[in-house]
Amino acid sequence: MRLPANLQYLYKSMTPRYPKWQPGDPKHRIFFPQFWMRIVRPEENRPLRPNVVRFECHIEMTKNDIKQYLEKLYKIETLDITTIIKQGKENRHPVSSEIIDPDPDRKFAYVFLKNETFTYPDIWRGQKPSDELVKDERRMQTASEKQKATNLYRPGLSTWFR
Amino acid sequence: MNLFQLIKWTVHSQKFAAIPAKGWLGNFRQIRWQTTDVPPREEPAADVSTKVTPTKQSNLMEFFDTSDNTRETKVIHGRWWYLDELRLKSNEDLHKLWYVLLKERNRLLTMEEEYRYQYELFPSPERIDKVEESMRNIMTVVRERDIAYNLLETGKTGELTPQIRETSFGLLRYYQPKERVLPFYKNRYYQLLWGKRRAASWTNIFKRRYNEFQEHQEHQETNRIREIVANVIQKYPHLRNEEERVMEEYKKRFDFEQYHIPKRLARRPKIRAHETVWNEQEFIDHGDLKDLNSEDYERLQQEKASRMRRKKK
Numbered sequence: 001m002r003l004p005a006n007l008q009y010l011y012k013s014m015t016p017r018y019p020k021w022q023p024g025d026p027k028h029r030i031f032f033p034q035f036w037m038r039i040v041r042p043e044e045n046r047p048l049r050p051n052v053v054r055f056e057c058h059i060e061m062t063k064n065d066i067k068q069y070l071e072k073l074y075k076i077e078t079l080d081i082t083t084i085i086k087q088g089k090e091n092r093h094p095v096s097s098e099i100i101d102p103d104p105d106r107k108f109a110y111v112f113l114k115n116e117t118f119t120y121p122d123i124w125r126g127q128k129p130s131d132e133l134v135k136d137e138r139r140m141q142t143a144s145e146k147q148k149a150t151n152l153y154r155p156g157l158s159t160w161f162r
Numbered sequence: 163m164n165l166f167q168l169i170k171w172t173v174h175s176q177k178f179a180a181i182p183a184k185g186w187l188g189n190f191r192q193i194r195w196q197t198t199d200v201p202p203r204e205e206p207a208a209d210v211s212t213k214v215t216p217t218k219q220s221n222l223m224e225f226f227d228t229s230d231n232t233r234e235t236k237v238i239h240g241r242w243w244y245l246d247e248l249r250l251k252s253n254e255d256l257h258k259l260w261y262v263l264l265k266e267r268n269r270l271l272t273m274e275e276e277y278r279y280q281y282e283l284f285p286s287p288e289r290i291d292k293v294e295e296s297m298r299n300i301m302t303v304v305r306e307r308d309i310a311y312n313l314l315e316t317g318k319t320g321e322l323t324p325q326i327r328e329t330s331f332g333l334l335r336y337y338q339p340k341e342r343v344l345p346f347y348k349n350r351y352y353q354l355l356w357g358k359r360r361a362a363s364w365t366n367i368f369k370r371r372y373n374e375f376q377e378h379q380e381h382q383e384t385n386r387i388r389e390i391v392a393n394v395i396q397k398y399p400h401l402r403n404e405e406e407r408v409m410e411e412y413k414k415r416f417d418f419e420q421y422h423i424p425k426r427l428a429r430r431p432k433i434r435a436h437e438t439v440w441n442e443q444e445f446i447d448h449g450d451l452k453d454l455n456s457e458d459y460e461r462l463q464q465e466k467a468s469r470m471r472r473k474k475k
Contacts, residue, residue, distance in 0.1 A: 129235060
């Protein structure tokens with residue numbers, strides 16, 4: 001959904017333009033970068049090499065931006081970076097076939113690490129928040145089954161006969 | 163919070179249970195900082211010196227939330243930074259705080275994605291909003307300072323504010339000032355659109371007609387709204403002193419949504435003047451003003467009709 005600029009998330013909104021080239025080619029430094037990156041799992045049936053990490057990042061980030069971002073903020077050395085923009089899904093109206101509420105395009109970056117390997121860590125350590133819920137559900141189910149067994153519909157028998 | 167967890171891992175709780183808090187605050191210096199982000203899976207041993215895992219995993223772990231909050235449905239967190247607090251901070255502090263928030267946001271975004279991947283509910287997603295809010299506040303504070311500095315130095319704010327300018331075709335157009343590669347006197351396309359050239363006087367009639375058309379449309383719209391407002395005031399007479407305000411409200415509203423009277427309302431009869439309540443006190447006393455929009459209006463009408471039929475018989 002499109003929102004006005006003051007309500008939109010910063011990480012979804014556009015960043016200010018870079019300044020134009022000037023004679024002497026001075027290097028520009030960004031003091032308050034609005035870019036974001038996040039690590040995502042590799043795609044299904046597309047295993048990555050051990051030194052490669054898949055990132056999703058702000059769509060306006062260039063390869064050089066990503067490199068600088070990782071080097072300066074996170075102290076991660078990179079060999080190489082490849083990026084790809086995945087087009088968002090066009091959700092179409094079933095009848096009028098016009099595009100309604102399309103998903104935004106997303107940029108993914110594959111970062112090749114230097115002298116390092118990465119596997120997606122197991123932050124759950126064998127336990128998930130839904131496990132307890134599942135246990136509770138099972139407990140409820142067994143209880144309800146017992147209840148049902150007592151309250152079976154048996155025609156011809158009166159209710160006091162149990 | 164993190165510090166307490168650290169102590170929990172490193173100090174054997176049963177062994178030092180009897181010692182009061184002051185006692186092991188003295189040992190605080192002896193605990194080495196843990197260099198890994200992931201706590202060890204096995205139970206911490208009794209000896210403090212063997213407690214610390216020495217290998218540093220990687221800086222990529224800064225993207226992940228490695229605390230024990232992953233299994234909780236609610237994460238305790240604070241509020242965002244207010245503008246008044248940030249105004250007291252120096253530029254350097256703001257610069258540092260920005261990067262803290264940036265890393266926190268990245269971490270939250272990765273965790274959100276991970277939870278989505280595992281079909282789990284992300285606990286307290288308003289954390290992202292709060293981080294965003296404080297980042298936005300930092301930006302506004304920096305902008306304020308920039309404007310103040312520019313005003314002192316140059317007498318101008320230095321903001322690139324969009325404006326409405328007249329083009330060379332004589333029509334008004336939205337203009338966003340921005341940096342250009344060429345200077346404006348060399349830029350052919352800029353000169354064609356925004357330059358000094360103006361249309362000849364024989365085009366005045368077209369301009370005039372264009373303006374007239376637009377004014378006519380506005381006039382039509384206001385008239386439409388005025389009609390609606392008159393109906394509203396007839397129905398709710400206590401608003402009759404605030405007609406201008408109601409007009410403004412309706413204008414605001416009809417800028418966004420197209421007004422279309424549904425047929426079930428349009429077919430209904432208008433209230434005549436003698437049916438309305440003119441006094442506010444009377445309105446309150448009377449209580450049951452005939453509401454055309456009520457759900458049982460049709461039922462009441464039918465009852466009335468049946469009553470009339472009975473009378474005739």
